[in-house]
Amino acid sequence: MGITRRGFAKGTAAIAGAGLLTGMGRAAYGQARPKVVVIGGGAGGATTARYLAKDSKGAIDVTLIEPTKAYYTCFFSNLYLGGFRSLESIGHTYDKLASDFGVNVVHDWAVGIDRDAKTVSLAGGGTVPYDKLVVAPGIDLIYDSVPGYSLEAASLMPHAWKAGTQTALLKNKIAAMREGGTFAMVAPPNPYRCPPGPYERISMVAHLLKTSNPTAKLVVIDPKEAFSKQALFMEGWEKHYPGMVEWLPASIHGGIESVNPETGEIVTGLDTIKADVANVIPAQKAGRIAEAAGLTNENGFCAIEPATLQSKVDPNIHVIGDACIAGDMPKSAFSANSQAKVAAMAIRADLTGSSKFPPRFSNTCWSLIATDDGVKVGARYEAGEDKIASVDSFISQTGEDAALRKTTYEESVGWYEGITADMFG
Ligand SMILES: Cc1cc2nc3c(=O)[nH]c(=O)nc-3n(C[C@H](O)[C@H](O)[C@H](O)COP(=O)(O)OP(=O)(O)OC[C@H]3O[C@@H](n4cnc5c(N)ncnc54)[C@H](O)[C@@H]3O)c2cc1C
Numbered sequence: 406m407g408i409t410r411r412g413f414a415k416g417t418a419a420i421a422g423a424g425l426l427t428g429m430g431r432a433a434y435g436q437a438r439p440k441v442v443v444i445g446g447g448a449g450g451a452t453t454a455r456y457l458a459k460d461s462k463g464a465i466d467v468t469l470i471e472p473t474k475a476y477y478t479c480f481f482s483n484l485y486l487g488g489f490r491s492l493e494s495i496g497h498t499y500d501k502l503a504s505d506f507g508v509n510v511v512h513d514w515a516v517g518i519d520r521d522a523k524t525v526s527l528a529g530g531g532t533v534p535y536d537k538l539v540v541a542p543g544i545d546l547i548y549d550s551v552p553g554y555s556l557e558a559a560s561l562m563p564h565a566w567k568a569g570t571q572t573a574l575l576k577n578k579i580a581a582m583r584e585g586g587t588f589a590m591v592a593p594p595n596p597y598r599c600p601p602g603p604y605e606r607i608s609m610v611a612h613l614l615k616t617s618n619p620t621a622k623l624v625v626i627d628p629k630e631a632f633s634k635q636a637l638f639m640e641g642w643e644k645h646y647p648g649m650v651e652w653l654p655a656s657i658h659g660g661i662e663s664v665n666p667e668t669g670e671i672v673t674g675l676d677t678i679k680a681d682v683a684n685v686i687p688a689q690k691a692g693r694i695a696e697a698a699g700l701t702n703e704n705g706f707c708a709i710e711p712a713t714l715q716s717k718v719d720p721n722i723h724v725i726g727d728a729c730i731a732g733d734m735p736k737s738a739f740s741a742n743s744q745a746k747v748a749a750m751a752i753r754a755d756l757t758g759s760s761k762f763p764p765r766f767s768n769t770c771w772s773l774i775a776t777d778d779g780v781k782v783g784a785r786y787e788a789g790e791d792k793i794a795s796v797d798s799f800i801s802q803t804g805e806d807a808a809l810r811k812t813t814y815e816e817s818v819g820w821y822e823g824i825t826a827d828m829f830g
Contacts, residue, residue: 438466439756442525442535444515444694446471446499448480449726449741450541451828456749458506464757468509468533470525474498476829477568479599480738481821484773486565486576487609495568501830515542518698520719537752538722540700540707541741542692543567544598547705550688551591551664558666562683565606566598578682579610585620586681589671591661592627593686596706598727598736600633601782603686605772608638611646612775624678625652626661626671633735634772634782640803641774691728698722706730711788712764713751714744723748732792733784739768742824747788764788771817777807779814 443454446469454469461467475496484490502508514528518540524532546564548555554562563575579588588610592603607623614621623646631654632638642650659674669680690696690705700707700716707724708717711732716722725748726741734740747764754761769783784798801813 438464439536440466440468440534441537441539441752441756442533443467443469443539443541444518444525445541445543445692445726446473446476446502446510447541447543447726447741448478448738448824448828449543449745450539451476451499451502452742452745453539453541453723453725453749454508455502455506455828455830456746457752458502458508460749460759461753461757463507465753466509467507468511468535469499469502470511470513470515470527470533471499472512472514472528473569474512475569477572478738478821478825479566479568479602480824482565482568482572483602483606483609485572486579486606487612487773489609489773489776492573497825497829499829505830515694516697518694518722520698520722523721536721536756539748539752540695540698540716540722540724540728541726541745542694542728544689544691544727544736545693547688547690550594551661551685553663553665554685554687555666558664558685561666562664562669562680562685564686565684566593566602566686566689575682575684579613580617582614582618582621582681584618585622586618587622587624587679588614588682588684589624589626589678589680591664591671591683591685591687592625592629592632594628594688596736597686597689599770600735600737601638601770601772603627604632604634604638605774606684607650608641608645608772608774611642611649615646615649621649623650624680625650626658626673626678627652627654628661630654630656633770634780634800636803637780637801638772638774641778641780645775645778689727691724695724695728700724702730704730711791711793712747714748715751723752730792732786732789733795734766734768734786734793735770737768737770738824739770739783739820740766742827743767766793769820771813771820773814773817777811777814779810779817781813781816 458467499510517526565571565575662672714723725744727736753759766786780801782800784795
């Protein structure tokens with residue numbers, strides 16, 4: 406377990422090993438501050454930890470549990486594949502959360518949640534007590550949803566649906582692809598993280614191959630019949646990459662029967678496709694800590710109260726981001742960031758009596774199709790009785806002029822800078 410040096414220096418946490426703030430620790434500090442523990446330092450968890458610490462001005466003791474020391478954003482990872490960003494530019498550390506906001510950053514895995522004792526146990530040993538817990542572990546992959554695929558197979562057929570080494574591996578495989586080779590993607594079934602993500606990826610890989618390997622082909626083997634921003638992507642593929650991209654819905658390929666990681670074969674009801682580079686993105690569910698704590702439903706995700714993101718099964722736990730069932734909101738970083746602020750406000754109100762305003766949520770998903778050709782889809786949402794419901798929405802149109810598409814792309818670059826600062830300080 407790693408604990409940030411600054412946390413020790415400031416005494417904001419006085420964490421001494423895994424038996425964090427035991428009775429003795431609390432006594433030593435006289436007044437016990439309420440404790441919030443956040444599991445997962447991604448778009449949802451990092452934002453929640455930062456807002457709780459920033460807005461409570463020290464009144465709440467915030468601990469963030471996250472195994473990795475550098476978080477690589479899935480958002481903009483497709484732009485890295487396309488050659489528009491470096492991997493380094495999408496990596497972020499937790500240093501400022503600790504030094505500027507006093508968050509106790511614990512680099513470890515949460516392996517169990519005892520909801521009666523209100524403690525989280527860590528892989529490194531010990532337990533962390535909480536008054537309120539935020540669960541934001543993102544997704545886990547259901548590898549065997551594609552027969553033949555597995556954790557081990559991901560080194561041969563990378564999913565790259567969690568960013569970092571998987572994304573770099575996929576990029577290296579594309580760079581090493583034979584001339585005129587085939588890039589085949591097995592797209593995921595609903596619900597999955599980032600609805601336009603697979604199709605932005607196809608655009609970015611096509612962009613790269615158009616110059617480096619112009620006779621290469623891209624095939625999307627999709628278990629779905631339709632996808633997000635379909636008209637916009639298809640128009641873009643036709644315009645920028647004519648003849649390169651083939652999209653096959655389930656009604657044409659007849660179902661994905663299996664993959665063979667050794668040979669690169671993808672067997673469908675219609676045909677066997679031999680891929681030179683295969684990108685297999687299996688079905689998804691909430692991160693396994695949510696399941697282990699009994700927070701998931703039969704579909705593998707966590708039901709929440711729309712106005713507070715409180716778990717339907719435990720009011721002391723808030724589940725945000727990809728792991729929760731957020732009604733009309735897509736599983737995106739923008740959504741997770743928006744939900745984090747609502748959850749942080751609800752938690753502060755409960756623990757410190759601060760004001761609580763009606764929750765408002767928003768999301769925009771930008772996608773880059775080719776150089777300076779960006780498109781977007783988005784909405785505003787409110788907390789309804791049963792779900793977070795869309796109140797109005799917008800989407801880019803086909804046939805837009807080049808200047809508008811360039812502005813849309815530039816907006817996305819500004820958004821990236823803004824959201825990563827909002828997450829990590
Ligand atoms: C290719 C691609 C492109 C995308 N593009 C966009 C985009 O342009 N815009 C957009 O808004 N969204 C985009 N997304 C979606 C976005 O990345 C996710 O929706 C977002 O990251 C979800 O945030 P989260 O906090 O729920 O999960 P994550 O950001 O995945 O964070 C979860 C964190 O929890 C940690 N964790 C997991 N289990 C544990 C545990 N047991 N203990 C401790 N820590 C744990 C993980 O290490 C991770 O850091 C994209 C996704 C992909 C795959």
